Amino acid sequence: MKGHVWRPLFVVIGIVVLILLFRAFYVPDDFGVQDRGYTFGFHRLGNEQDWKEYPAKYKDTAYCNECHDDKTAEREKGGHVIIPCENCHGPALNHPEEPEKLAIDRSRSLCIRCHSQLYMPSSGRNDIPGIDPKLHNEGLECVECHNPHNPSLEDM
Amino acid sequence: MKRRDFLKSTAVFVSGAAISVSALEFIDPREVLAAKPDLRWGFLVDTHKCVGCGFCVKACKTENDIPLDANVTRTWVERYIITESGETFSDSPKGALNGFTSKLIDQNESGMKLVPDRDVTQAFFVPKLCNHCSNPPCVQVCPVGATYSTADGVVLVDRTWCIGCGYCIMGCPYGVRFFHPVVHTADKCTFCYHRISKGGNTACAQACPFGARMIGNLKDPNDPVAKTVLTQRVAILREEFGTNPNVYYLGLDKEVR
Numbered sequence: 001m002k003g004h005v006w007r008p009l010f011v012v013i014g015i016v017v018l019i020l021l022f023r024a025f026y027v028p029d030d031f032g033v034q035d036r037g038y039t040f041g042f043h044r045l046g047n048e049q050d051w052k053e054y055p056a057k058y059k060d061t062a063y064c065n066e067c068h069d070d071k072t073a074e075r076e077k078g079g080h081v082i083i084p085c086e087n088c089h090g091p092a093l094n095h096p097e098e099p100e101k102l103a104i105d106r107s108r109s110l111c112i113r114c115h116s117q118l119y120m121p122s123s124g125r126n127d128i129p130g131i132d133p134k135l136h137n138e139g140l141e142c143v144e145c146h147n148p149h150n151p152s153l154e155d156m
Numbered sequence: 157m158k159r160r161d162f163l164k165s166t167a168v169f170v171s172g173a174a175i176s177v178s179a180l181e182f183i184d185p186r187e188v189l190a191a192k193p194d195l196r197w198g199f200l201v202d203t204h205k206c207v208g209c210g211f212c213v214k215a216c217k218t219e220n221d222i223p224l225d226a227n228v229t230r231t232w233v234e235r236y237i238i239t240e241s242g243e244t245f246s247d248s249p250k251g252a253l254n255g256f257t258s259k260l261i262d263q264n265e266s267g268m269k270l271v272p273d274r275d276v277t278q279a280f281f282v283p284k285l286c287n288h289c290s291n292p293p294c295v296q297v298c299p300v301g302a303t304y305s306t307a308d309g310v311v312l313v314d315r316t317w318c319i320g321c322g323y324c325i326m327g328c329p330y331g332v333r334f335f336h337p338v339v340h341t342a343d344k345c346t347f348c349y350h351r352i353s354k355g356g357n358t359a360c361a362q363a364c365p366f367g368a369r370m371i372g373n374l375k376d377p378n379d380p381v382a383k384t385v386l387t388q389r390v391a392i393l394r395e396e397f398g399t400n401p402n403v404y405y406l407g408l409d410k411e412v413r
Contacts, residue, residue, distance in 0.1 A: 005179075012388040016299075017387075031160070031300070031301070034304070035307035036306070036307065036308070037297055037307045039194070039295070039308075040291075040292060040304065040305040041297070041304055041305060042301040042303050042304060042318075043304030043314060043317075044255040044314055044317055046302075047314040047315075047316070047317070048306055048312065048349075050314075050316075051349045051350060052350055052353045053350065054220075054346075054350035055350070055353075056219070056348075056350055056351050056356065057219050057359075058215060058359050060356075060357070060362055063405065082365040082366065083365040084362060084363055084365065086215075086363070087214075087215070087363055087365070090397075091215075091219070109257070111248070112253030112255070112257045113208075113209040113211065113254065113256075113257065114207055114208055114209045114255070116255075116256075118208075118256060118259055118279075119259070119273040120207075120208070120235075120279040120280060120281070121276065121277075121278065121279055122204075122279060123203075123208070123279060123280040123281055123283070124204065124205050124206065124207045124208040124336055124366060125208060133257065139403060142288055146358055
């Protein structure tokens with residue numbers, strides 16, 4: 001074949017070699033077709049481990065009870081025992097080391113998430129005692145009268 | 157070229173091509189899955205139990221570092237109000253980050269709608285999250301292999317590999333994907349992979365006081381989620397898309413989209 005055929009061909013071969021070299025260095029070794037096949041499983045395997053190592057912020061109520069078991073009896077008297085501690089006290093993170101104290105949400109807006117009265121006949125919302133936040137002691141925080149650990153009015 | 161030469165070179169080419177094709181290994185995902193039958197994550201939402209408090213949304217956003225005030229969320233709760241005349245109204249203010257505290261239903265451009273209690277025939281809440289489909293359309297459209305399905309059935313996004321093209325956000329029929337405002341890649345629910353793979357619960361399920369959300373292993377017949385899925389009347393969202401979701405709903409209504 002003549003030179004005018006070979007010269008551009010060499011250029012193309014050179015570009016392909018360069019791309020393959022770049023790919024060999026840039027694409028991690030664990031990238032490829034994994035368990036779910038080419039369509040759904042084409043990925044970098046190490047990323048699954050990356051996600052597993054994502055730091056968790058919430059512990060759970062059992063973790064809180066390890067030290068704060070003095071609150072357990074009071075909580076068990078009322079209906080609020082079903083609410084996890086961290087919903088109001090915030091995520092435990094590495095408490096008690098960091099942070100030493102948790103920022104407690106005592107706001108009215110937290111209580112009315114459940115206790116603002118809505119008419120929801122095909123939902124559990126209807127079974128929860130509710131108030132109209134605009135009429136029920138507006139401007140006051142709920143915790144000034146109600147004990148959030150045991151909100152029953154008889155024990156108040 | 158003589159006829160003899162042509163036939164010879166054709167035979168050589170065909171046999172050579174046949175060998176190289178047979179060298180490629182064809183992987184059937186079903187075969188691989190059958191070989192690993194021990195774990196497949198599934199999620200159960202009981203819409204009867206949901207009261208629309210939105211603690212799940214708050215816990216999810218905090219746990220997974222999604223800015224609270226950003227208009228994106230990995231999970232959200234929808235309110236449905238069905239009236240006597242058959243009309244359906246639904247809304248999800250801020251994804252229910254602060255719960256449902258008002259009777260006014262946000263109808264976007266037509267403003268806030270108040271349905272009088274006496275007109276309401278059905279009213280309920282439906283929590284939504286990524287369905288972690290067995291045939292995820294979002295994964296098929298990813299041009300770079302940044303989003304994928306793990307062997308245990310969780311759909312994840314590789315943040316170092318995502319180029320942010322947004323195909324997956326368009327491809328998801330459930331609208332669960334969004335562009336992360338801080339990381340600047342596609343983002344979605346991970347079933348709290350960092351928690352469940354260490355034996356924990358998802359942040360949303362743990363925060364739910366009423367047990368409306370549960371995660372479990374669909375391959376374990378003694379698992380409470382698997383038991384419910386096998387024995388109760390459960391439904392999935394948008395079955396017609398053929399995505400085979402792994403999030404099951406108890407008490408789903410036909411009005412829920």
